[in-house]
Amino acid sequence: MGPAERLLLRQGLKYAxxxxxxxxGVASLVSLVLEPGPVWWRTAAVVLGLNAWQLWFARERLxxxxxxxxxxxxxxxxxxVAVICAICLSQTWTTVLPHTSEDGALLNWVQVAAEIxxxxxxxxxxxxxxxxxxxxxxxxxxxGQTMAQPELFLGGxxxxxxxxxxAALSWGIYRLVRGRARTADEQVxxxxxxxxxxxxxxxxxxxxNEYLATLHDTASATLLMVGAGVVAGRQEWLAEQAARDLEAxxxxxxxxxxxxxxxxMLREVVRQSPLRVRWxxxxxxxxxxxxxxxxCHGTREALTNVLRHAGTDEATTTxxxxxxxxxIEVTDHGRGFDPASISGHHHGVTRSLVAxxxxxGGNATVTSKPGVGTTVRMTWPxxxxxxxxxSHSSGPIRLTDPIDTEIIAANYGKxxxxxxxxxxxxxxxLLDVPKLLANLDAYDSVVAQVVALAGFLGITVVAGxxxxxxRPLGGWRWPLLALALGLSVLATQAVSAEHRLGVAHWAxxxxxxxxxxxxxxSPVAVFVSAVVAQYVLTYADSLIFGHAAVTVAGTVNAVLLxxxxxxxxxxxxxxLRSIAAPAARAAREAEQLRTxxxxxxxxxxxxxxxxxxxxxxxxxxxDGLASGRLDPADDAVRRAxxxxxxxxxxxxVEAAGEADPLLHELRACIELAERNGVSVxxxxxxxxxxxxxxxxxxxxxxxxxxxxxxxxxxxLTMVGTVGTDGGDGTDGAQESVTVSVVAARTPYAVPAPDRxxxxxxxxxxxxxxxxxxxxxxxx
Amino acid sequence: xxxxxxxxxxxxxxxxxRAWCALADPPIKVxxxxxxxxxxxxxxxxxxxxxxxxxxLDRTGPAYADLKRLVDAGRQVVVYSGRTDxxxxxxxMDIGAFTYLTKAEGEEHLxxxxxxxxxxxxxxxxxxxxxxxxxxxxxxxxxxxREKEVLLEWFHxxxxxxxxxxxxxxxxxxxxxxxxxxxxxxxxxxEAPTKAALxxxxxxxxxxxxxxx
Numbered sequence: 001m002g003p004a005e006r007l008l009l010r011q012g013l014k015y016a017x018x019x020x021x022x023x024x025g026v027a028s029l030v031s032l033v034l035e036p037g038p039v040w041w042r043t044a045a046v047v048l049g050l051n052a053w054q055l056w057f058a059r060e061r062l063x064x065x066x067x068x069x070x071x072x073x074x075x076x077x078x079x080x081v082a083v084i085c086a087i088c089l090s091q092t093w094t095t096v097l098p099h100t101s102e103d104g105a106l107l108n109w110v111q112v113a114a115e116i117x118x119x120x121x122x123x124x125x126x127x128x129x130x131x132x133x134x135x136x137x138x139x140x141x142x143x144g145q146t147m148a149q150p151e152l153f154l155g156g157x158x159x160x161x162x163x164x165x166x167a168a169l170s171w172g173i174y175r176l177v178r179g180r181a182r183t184a185d186e187q188v189x190x191x192x193x194x195x196x197x198x199x200x201x202x203x204x205x206x207x208x209n210e211y212l213a214t215l216h217d218t219a220s221a222t223l224l225m226v227g228a229g230v231v232a233g234r235q236e237w238l239a240e241q242a243a244r245d246l247e248a249x250x251x252x253x254x255x256x257x258x259x260x261x262x263x264x265m266l267r268e269v270v271r272q273s274p275l276r277v278r279w280x281x282x283x284x285x286x287x288x289x290x291x292x293x294x295x296c297h298g299t300r301e302a303l304t305n306v307l308r309h310a311g312t313d314e315a316t317t318t319x320x321x322x323x324x325x326x327x328i329e330v331t332d333h334g335r336g337f338d339p340a341s342i343s344g345h346h347h348g349v350t351r352s353l354v355a356x357x358x359x360x361g362g363n364a365t366v367t368s369k370p371g372v373g374t375t376v377r378m379t380w381p382x383x384x385x386x387x388x389x390x391s392h393s394s395g396p397i398r399l400t401d402p403i404d405t406e407i408i409a410a411n412y413g414k415x416x417x418x419x420x421x422x423x424x425x426x427x428x429x430l431l432d433v434p435k436l437l438a439n440l441d442a443y444d445s446v447v448a449q450v451v452a453l454a455g456f457l458g459i460t461v462v463a464g465x466x467x468x469x470x471r472p473l474g475g476w477r478w479p480l481l482a483l484a485l486g487l488s489v490l491a492t493q494a495v496s497a498e499h500r501l502g503v504a505h506w507a508x509x510x511x512x513x514x515x516x517x518x519x520x521x522s523p524v525a526v527f528v529s530a531v532v533a534q535y536v537l538t539y540a541d542s543l544i545f546g547h548a549a550v551t552v553a554g555t556v557n558a559v560l561l562x563x564x565x566x567x568x569x570x571x572x573x574x575x576l577r578s579i580a581a582p583a584a585r586a587a588r589e590a591e592q593l594r595t596x597x598x599x600x601x602x603x604x605x606x607x608x609x610x611x612x613x614x615x616x617x618x619x620x621x622x623d624g625l626a627s628g629r630l631d632p633a634d635d636a637v638r639r640a641x642x643x644x645x646x647x648x649x650x651x652x653v654e655a656a657g658e659a660d661p662l663l664h665e666l667r668a669c670i671e672l673a674e675r676n677g678v679s680v681x682x683x684x685x686x687x688x689x690x691x692x693x694x695x696x697x698x699x700x701x702x703x704x705x706x707x708x709x710x711x712x713x714x715x716l717t718m719v720g721t722v723g724t725d726g727g728d729g730t731d732g733a734q735e736s737v738t739v740s741v742v743a744a745r746t747p748y749a750v751p752a753p754d755r756x757x758x759x760x761x762x763x764x765x766x767x768x769x770x771x772x773x774x775x776x777x778x779x
Numbered sequence: 780x781x782x783x784x785x786x787x788x789x790x791x792x793x794x795x796x797r798a799w800c801a802l803a804d805p806p807i808k809v810x811x812x813x814x815x816x817x818x819x820x821x822x823x824x825x826x827x828x829x830x831x832x833x834x835x836l837d838r839t840g841p842a843y844a845d846l847k848r849l850v851d852a853g854r855q856v857v858v859y860s861g862r863t864d865x866x867x868x869x870x871x872m873d874i875g876a877f878t879y880l881t882k883a884e885g886e887e888h889l890x891x892x893x894x895x896x897x898x899x900x901x902x903x904x905x906x907x908x909x910x911x912x913x914x915x916x917x918x919x920x921x922x923x924x925r926e927k928e929v930l931l932e933w934f935h936x937x938x939x940x941x942x943x944x945x946x947x948x949x950x951x952x953x954x955x956x957x958x959x960x961x962x963x964x965x966x967x968x969x970e971a972p973t974k975a976a977l978x979x980x981x982x983x984x985x986x987x988x989x990x991x992x
Contacts (some may be wrong), residue, residue, distance in 0.1 A: 681883055683906060685865055685934070686913035717935045719913060740935035765941045772935060772945075 002185020003586035004408045016123035017058035023564040024113040031109035043094045085140035092148030118167045122174035134167040173419035180415025184408040192591045203289040203599045218245040220648040227642025231632040242626035259286045273303045281319030294360045302330035302376040310334025325379045333373040409580035417467045424513040432506040439504035448494035455487040477518045484514040509562035527570040646708040673707040680714045688720030689735040698758035702771040703741045715742040735777035745769040781807045781897040784824030787833040788814035803890045816845045829896045834860035850875035855896040868910040878902045899976045901961040909934030920963035929956040
């Protein structure tokens with residue numbers, strides 16, 4: 001379960017339990033005061049007992065959910081169901097009994113307690129618990145009512161049916177919002193994977209470069225020296241150097257956390273920029289890999305902006321540590337701009353850079369003046385970095401990623417909007433339309449009722465389309481809100497006075513659903529005021545003139561139930577908005593931990609592999625030189641060292657990522673040979689296909705060995721063929737690359753690879769040796 | 780005695796060619812040399828058996844037009860150039876040059892190429908061989924797999940003995956293949972007076988049947 005979903009479930013449970021406590025508490029206490037039932041003290045005992053139980057239940061349930069996800073104390077929920085059932089069964093002693101079938105449809109406090117339990121239950125327990133509660137409570141309520149008044153058996157059937165619809169609606173909201181939370185988690189995770197991959201690739205590349213630089217300065221230099229015959233015999237200093245080299249290329253046993261040196265990464269970014277960039281900065285700065293990637297992206301972005309907008313090809317990059325913050329500044333003296341004239345939304349720098357820096361807990365500022373230039377300043381608190389991976393648990397809280405927060409908030413919001421759209425449609429079509437049709441004679445104007453109904457339906461459709469298209473209603477919500485309130489007044493006024501607030505008055509509390517629907521994104525205060533305004537408009541008339549079909553307690557119960565449901569929706573909206581940021585933060589912390597682990601694992605594997613690659617060749621040589629077993633003056637040793645140094649040279653070229661690595665590798669070897677006084681004539685023809693790296697190494701292997709040790713003249717040639725071109729059928733050929741080297745014959749064995757699709761042919765003629773390696777594609 | 784005129788703007792190159800020609804057996808006479816193609820038209824260069832011609836006389840690009848005029852006048856032209864790109868080499872051969880030598884190949888191959896040109900034989904030095912062997916232009920002649928093989932191996936090792944050893948054939952078979960390739964290129968190239976002489980010579984030597992033409 002992702003952080004957005006987890007947090008939603010916890011908050012949802014909390015609010016559902018609190019809502020239930022308040023609603024059933026207020027309803028039961030108001031009834032206790034106004035309509036205490038046949039025996040006052042009995043009602044009081046039951047009401048107080050119920051409230052005490054619910055308070056305790058809420059506390060326990062929340063506690064177990066926080067502690068172990070609600071797996072312990074499984075008996076809490078069945079017991080709660082039993083308590084509600086007992087309340088329903090005992091209603092004959094605790095409520096004022098309705099006198100007619102018509103009155104039976106009105107609410108008493110027992111019913112409110114039952115209904116609010118059903119509304120809250122999706123968040124409290126699973127679908128099974130909800131089904132159990134709904135079935136048990138319905139049965140118990142009917143039984144309780146029948147016991148109280150056998151002649152009214154199934155008199156309130158419509159209301160019992162409504163209880164089931166309510167359970168379904170509440171379950172629907174729960175599923176929708178939870179589904180969207182899961183979607184948000186998935187989206188955030190997708191983004192995370194992308195970032196992790198980048199961070200990982202970067203960390204690996206940086207580590208590889210670091211390793212190659214080490215190799216270059218240590219083992220390669222030593223072997224080159226020995227190969228060139230600089231060392232006349234066994235020397236103390238050479239042995240020590242070889243031992244140090246071995247230590248250096250073995251690398252640190254453990255990867256130093258997930259940290260990387262930011263400075264070389266930044267320099268690489270600067271180097272890649274087509275701008276002339278002056279560099280001022282510290283020598284080295286270790287920060288977590290993920291943050292390093294972000295800082296590099298930020299710097300690249302800033303340089304790109306100089307290139308695009310500043311009208312200059314010069315910039316200065318400064319990297320410094322100021323009071324515990326890493327400060328990176330990119331300054332240009334280009335044309336600049338007036339920050340006031342460009343809205344944040346439209347300017348690339350402010351939008352992506354500021355967001356990126358906020359994501360890693362830093363910030364970015366852009367200062368610019370027309371004609372003077374622009375400075376982008378990124379600061380990032382170093383204290384995070386020194387905590388390394390531990391910052392996820394104890395370090396200072398980072399600013400949350402605004403993008404993740406947006407994703408989560410948008411998903412929560414959409415889920416809730418859909419559920420309210422669905423709910424208002426269901427209420428309108430399944431509850432209000434039947435009420436209207438069943439009471440056609442209770443209205444002054446049926447046409448007005450139909451118009452109101454159609455109007456509400458229209459608002460639902462508009463809201464639905466807006467949700468579907470992800471286009472907020474924006475300013476349109478206010479005329480729509482006015483329309484909803486107008487329709488509510490119309491529907492109320494068109495009910496004949498004596499039926500007001502009765503069953504026939506379908507718009508009574510339900511009209512507030514459309515107010516809720518339109519104001520779901522608004523601040524809580526606006527939402528509550530508008531909903532209350534709707535109720536005032538509806539009830540003002542009855543309060544002033546006393547037209548009503550129900551008692552005060554009945555009204556309070558009815559209003560309370562519907563209103564609480566509506567407030568609950570508004571509250572959920574607010575809660576969802578507020579938990580989006582913590583959910584994003586939780587996601588980010590988990591990501592940092594996972595990235596750090598992945599980097600550590602990958603680097604460890606890489607290092608093991610590199611060590612293995614050197615184990616058969618370089619390591620024994622250095623080992624021999626370090627222990628004095630090998631004599632650097634010995635011809636065979638010198639030759640082996642020269643070959644090894646050349647091979648490493650090839651490795652450096654490989655890592656440089658040239659567009660034509662084969663050619664560059666050969667050139668690197670030629671350069672070394674020429675330094676040794678060998679005259680190399682090199683020629684290459686044909687179009688070369690891309691050769692897999694392993695085959696590439698095999699292809700150049702004999703050339704490397706020959707060039708490292710040759711004297712005199714060497715002819716090095718290469719021919720490539722790309723695929724067959726058929727047609728004439730006579731000279732069509734598969735793709736291949738041939739590397740050929742002709743040199744004076746040597747007394748040493750030259751490698752003749754026959755693997756990875758590469759074959760070697762050796763021809764000796766007189767004092768000349770000709771070695772030819774050919775790679776054929778598809779072999 | 781074979782007479783040669785050298786068109787090259789580099790005095791060191793001219794000096795080198797003079798030295799190689801003097802050492803040749805039998806010696807070759809360099810009748811004139813100069814930086815302008817005019818030395819090949821005016822006597823004594825105008826009647827020399829072979830023209831050694833540097834393609835890159837100025838910086839405006841290869842002097843294809845000059846080469847074409849010389850070829851059309853029936854001259855045997857050995858192009859001797861610093862350019863090693865396949866396009867230039869193949870273009871010169873299409874125009875009708877006798878052969879194409881890169882500057883790096885001079886010491887080993889120039890004298891032999893001049894001698895072959897004087898007797899209307901063929902001469903395919905290794906670099907040209909590499910250019911032929913990797914020719915992928917649509918109008919290229921059709922080569923047999925063995926011919927292509929010989930071309931490329933000759934390019935790689937510069938030794939016909941080694942090529943013969945590598946491919947398990949005789950050295951004369953290697954030469955035979957190279958001559959056939961040269962003929963095929965002559966057939967797809969421009970019509971030029973030198974071509975008739977080349978074909979006549981190849982038939983005479985028995986490398987080509989009259990039926991094949």
